Structures are given as structure tokens and as C-alpha cells.
Amino acid sequence: MLLLAFDTATPAVTAAVHDGTTVLAEAYQLDARRHGELLLPAIDRVLREAGVDKHRLTGIAVGVGPGPYTGLRVGLVTAAALGDALGLPVHGVCTLDAIAHQARAEGLAGPFTVATDARRKEVYWASYDADGARTEGPAVDRPADLAPGPQSVGAGALLYPGAFPDAHGPEHVSAGALAGYAAAELAAGRELLPNIPLYLRRPDAQVPAGYKAVLPA
Incomplete structure (x- = not known):
């Protein structure tokens, strides 16, 4: 391989x-x-x-x-x-699964949450059990609306320490x-994901309201 x-x-x-x-x-x-x-x-x-x-x-x-x-x-x-x-x-x-894998390789034990910065005062997040298996997510939410596990990793967790207990790296x-x-x-013979983006929400760029298309005569 x-x-x-x-x-x-x-x-x-x-x-x-x-x-x-x-x-x-x-x-x-x-x-x-x-x-x-x-x-x-x-x-x-x-x-x-x-x-x-x-x-x-x-x-x-x-x-x-x-x-x-x-x-x-x-x-x-x-x-x-x-x-x-x-x-x-x-x-x-x-990407959150890869950060979780990295955190466990660096010695993290027990259930934890991975959170990255989603901008707009939100985070992309997923939760994992002690074996590193994903139990919730991926999703995008405001930190105050979440109930993360006892440990958290990722730049999103570090950005909002009040919402994420025991936040630490890896950041990215x-x-x-x-x-x-x-x-x-x-x-292990397990399939991975297709090459399709997990955006979870619409892009920041939007067509202006009231936009009129101009078609050729």
C-alpha cells in the first residue's frame, strides 16, 4: 500500500x-x-x-x-x-475522524469530542467513545447548544473554552x-467515504436578493 x-x-x-x-x-x-x-x-x-x-x-x-x-x-x-x-x-x-485518530495516537483516552472552527460563531463537531468510534455527528452548531464529552480537542474547542471542558490539541x-x-x-476491509464534500450548510457566498437574470434576446 x-x-x-x-x-x-x-x-x-x-x-x-x-x-x-x-x-x-x-x-x-x-x-x-x-x-x-x-x-x-x-x-x-x-x-x-x-x-x-x-x-x-x-x-x-x-x-x-x-x-x-x-x-x-x-x-x-x-x-x-x-x-x-x-x-x-x-x-x-x-476530517473530524482523522483528528480523533490523531488525538488517540497522541495518548488521549476516554470519550471525547472533536470540534473545528466553522466560523459564524459555530463549530463543526463529532463525539467519539473510548475506542475512537464516532457516536454522534458530524454536525454544525453553536457551542452553547452542545453538551460535549468530558474532553474536547480541536481548534473549535480551544476557541470556545467555556463550552468545551478540558479543551486541548491537536488543533487541526x-x-x-x-x-x-x-x-x-x-x-480492515472497511469502506471509506466517497470524494463528496461534507459542507453541512450552505456556502457563505449567496446570490443577491432581487437578482434578475439577463437572457439574450
Whole structure:
């Protein structure tokens, strides 16, 4: 197995190559406004650092959100284009599941909630049991409307400490963790998600009220 993994659902632009057992190379950069600029160079860098020709890859794993529309679509379109060009399967991974996998790998024990920043004073969230299995979500809500578990991770939890008990990192997803989660699920024979975005709400950009279409005569 040789997976190329990447995610653009959070402010982190992150990519990794995973051989089914370990991360061979990983790139991670925080910049919420430059996903489109940074992703392809990051992919090129991790392939070079791992010493892996793209034609040797066996699959692509991509974070499908939830996340803001503009950033998220960069990763999904890139995954679709690479998958088509290289003839590779594209496996979608819920970004919150990847953060949960990362938190448990870093030693988190017991039930917990993952929350990322959804803007508009809301968070994208999901809850997990002690084994890391998702029990609720993904969903988008105001922090005050939630009853999270005894522990919380993610940038959304850190942003609203009054609503999330014992909030700590990881803040954003790591492509290495996403790749590790995808590799474990595939090795166990479990299907991952399609390459379809989990937006959970309408994009911020809207057609102005009273807009009139002008058709040619």
C-alpha cells in the first residue's frame, strides 16, 4: 500500500505519503487563505521526500470535511483530478475522524469530542467513545447548544473554552494521521467515504436578493 493523503478542510494545508505501516513524509503549513497555492507544492514535496514516484501510488485519501466551502473544494478537486489522471481510487475521510485518530495516537483516552472552527460563531463537531468510534455527528452548531464529552480537542474547542471542558490539541488535522486512519480502515476491509464534500450548510457566498437574470434576446 502506498497512499497519498491530504486535507484542506481546516486552515492547515497538509499532505503525506503512507506505506500502510508508517508515514514516509509529511508537510504541514497553516494558511487559511492559500490552500490552492500551497497544496500541489506540498504534494510534490512529500512524494520527493518519500522517494515515491506518483505512478507507484495505490490510492489517494482526502479529507472531505466538514469545512468551509472555499478551502475544502481545493482538496476534493485535486483528489479527483489526480485520481483520474493516475487511475487511482480516491478514498474520502471525515476530517473530524482523522483528528480523533490523531488525538488517540497522541495518548488521549476516554470519550471525547472533536470540534473545528466553522466560523459564524459555530463549530463543526463529532463525539467519539473510548475506542475512537464516532457516536454522534458530524454536525454544525453553536457551542452553547452542545453538551460535549468530558474532553474536547480541536481548534473549535480551544476557541470556545467555556463550552468545551478540558479543551486541548491537536488543533487541526495532520495528513499523516489521516493517512494512518485510512490505511487502517482499508486494511480492515472497511469502506471509506466517497470524494463528496461534507459542507453541512450552505456556502457563505449567496446570490443577491432581487437578482434578475439577463437572457439574450
